[in-house]
Amino acid sequence: MSRSVFPGLNRLKARTVLLFLPFLFSCASYRTKLSDYYSNIGRENYSAALDAKKVNRFLNQDRNKLLLFLERGKLFHLMQSYDSSNLYFNKADEFLESKRKTAGDVITGNLLNPMTQTYLGEDFERFMIHYYKALNYLYLNDPEGARVEARRIALSTTAQEDKFRVGSDRYKQDAFAFTVQGMIYELNGESNNAFISYRNAVDLFLRNESKTYYGVHLPKQLVQDLYKTASAVGFTDQIDFYTAKTGIPFEQRPVAEGGELIVFFEKGMVPAKVDQSITVTNDGINGFFFDGPYGRTGVPFNYAAAGWVQPRPLNEFRMLRVAIPGYEPKQYQADRFTIQANGDSYTGELAQEFNVLARQVLEERMVKEISAALVRAVVKKTGEYVVSEAARAVAKSNDKKDDKKKQRSGEAAALTAGLLMNIFNSATEKADTRNWQSLPAFIQYVRIPLKMGNNQIILRSTAGEKMISINGRGGIQLVNWCIMR
Numbered sequence: 001m002s003r004s005v006f007p008g009l010n011r012l013k014a015r016t017v018l019l020f021l022p023f024l025f026s027c028a029s030y031r032t033k034l035s036d037y038y039s040n041i042g043r044e045n046y047s048a049a050l051d052a053k054k055v056n057r058f059l060n061q062d063r064n065k066l067l068l069f070l071e072r073g074k075l076f077h078l079m080q081s082y083d084s085s086n087l088y089f090n091k092a093d094e095f096l097e098s099k100r101k102t103a104g105d106v107i108t109g110n111l112l113n114p115m116t117q118t119y120l121g122e123d124f125e126r127f128m129i130h131y132y133k134a135l136n137y138l139y140l141n142d143p144e145g146a147r148v149e150a151r152r153i154a155l156s157t158t159a160q161e162d163k164f165r166v167g168s169d170r171y172k173q174d175a176f177a178f179t180v181q182g183m184i185y186e187l188n189g190e191s192n193n194a195f196i197s198y199r200n201a202v203d204l205f206l207r208n209e210s211k212t213y214y215g216v217h218l219p220k221q222l223v224q225d226l227y228k229t230a231s232a233v234g235f236t237d238q239i240d241f242y243t244a245k246t247g248i249p250f251e252q253r254p255v256a257e258g259g260e261l262i263v264f265f266e267k268g269m270v271p272a273k274v275d276q277s278i279t280v281t282n283d284g285i286n287g288f289f290f291d292g293p294y295g296r297t298g299v300p301f302n303y304a305a306a307g308w309v310q311p312r313p314l315n316e317f318r319m320l321r322v323a324i325p326g327y328e329p330k331q332y333q334a335d336r337f338t339i340q341a342n343g344d345s346y347t348g349e350l351a352q353e354f355n356v357l358a359r360q361v362l363e364e365r366m367v368k369e370i371s372a373a374l375v376r377a378v379v380k381k382t383g384e385y386v387v388s389e390a391a392r393a394v395a396k397s398n399d400k401k402d403d404k405k406k407q408r409s410g411e412a413a414a415l416t417a418g419l420l421m422n423i424f425n426s427a428t429e430k431a432d433t434r435n436w437q438s439l440p441a442f443i444q445y446v447r448i449p450l451k452m453g454n455n456q457i458i459l460r461s462t463a464g465e466k467m468i469s470i471n472g473r474g475g476i477q478l479v480n481w482c483i484m485r
């Protein structure tokens with residue numbers, strides 16, 4: 001194309017890129033935006049994390065309010081301000097119950113990217129709210145408050161199951177949440193409810209021949225808790241049934257006079273979401289598909305989400321690059337969590353593995369993620385065409401020169417407008433990389449007997465050591481130890 005047709009086009013490109021630099025920065029990944037915040041948490045510099053102004057401005061935006069509540073809830077928990085922690089976790093609960101994606105969310109998500117939509121959380125994040133709230137209530141000596149959270153785990157499970165069809169193998173229940181629920185019922189003296197919760201947890205593991213559930217192998221302690229509560233309510237047939245199923249015999253232990261202590265060891269942070277791009281292809285016959293690690297997968301096109309009342313041919317869109325989220329697990333050193341108490345040593349078992357859970361839950365909905373990204377890409381490409389044609393028409397109508405010059409003016413205007421829209425669309429094409437990153441990478445737990453009175457207990461891991469003092473008074477007590485680095 002001659003220089004006389006597009007005078008100053010290179011300068012226009014440069015100016016356009018400069019124009020969109022602030023927008024490009026605003027679309028930076030969530031991890032990038034909050035990197036200092038999470039670094040401060042990892043260094044246990046909680047005051048700096050709490051007072052970070054840039055972080056607070058970002059999290060206080062309406063679309064990020066849930067993340068504000070979740071992060072504040074966890075941060076105050078780490079600071080041992082349990083009332084304040086539950087204040088924010090209650091806000092998160094209320095937000096999830098009342099908020100839904102609006103029409104505006106859908107429109108901006110299709111025109112820009114899903115980061116502009118209201119964040120409504122990952123499914124496993126919702127279960128973890130109840131875990132932390134229950135611990136907070138127990139630290140505040142409010143077992144009834146913890147019991148309410150046990151019931152809410154059941155409600156959250158029902159809500160999660162209602163999202164998917166019967167028989168679906170999607171993430172609908174959480175074994176760790178059931179385990180915690182059983183513990184809370186047990187410490188409140190509800191052996192029957194505890195048995196049901198433990199059984200629900202064990203059943204999730206037994207669905208697979210490997211007895212694993214999202215990266216966690218069936219904990220032996222969980223099976224013993226199932227046996228103990230079954231024995232307490234007289235369900236001896238259930239002990240026989242699950243002994244045959246699990247191959248783990250019932251170890252009848254004497255009741256410790258000081259009760260029992262259950263310790264949760266939380267290590268690291270949940271993997272961060274990253275932005276990744278893939279190519280979606282339209283063969284003109286069978287629709288869109290992409291080639292992934294599990295072979296070729298078809299991707300449906302949602303005409304309604306694109307705002308198209310009547311289906312339109314999509315053959316013109318042969319190949320599209322779309323942005324989808326992915327997880328980048330941080331590799332933590334294999335951690336052996338042990339407890340030294342009253343002359344005996346105890347080793348923890350893995351109870352929750354977010355490095356695996358987060359990735360697999362995302363994979364389960366990947367076709368939905370790609371379908372939404374596909375709609376966004378098609379809408380943006382259609383917008384580029386519409387803007388180019390409109391600019392061409394306006395330029396030709398305003399040019400009083402001969403037809404050949406009108407044609408050149410129209411082409412120049414169309415190319416310039418299309419370029420601007422293309423740069424804008426490229427700048428805004430981002431996956432939603434938000435997530436509750438101060439959740440741990442994994443959780444281990446161990447149950448130990450206590451003597452009456454004072455118990456000096458040493459918690460050890462490769463990341464450090466901590467001594468706690470527990471007053472054995474009968475019954476069950478729960479504590480957690482968080483190492484965020």
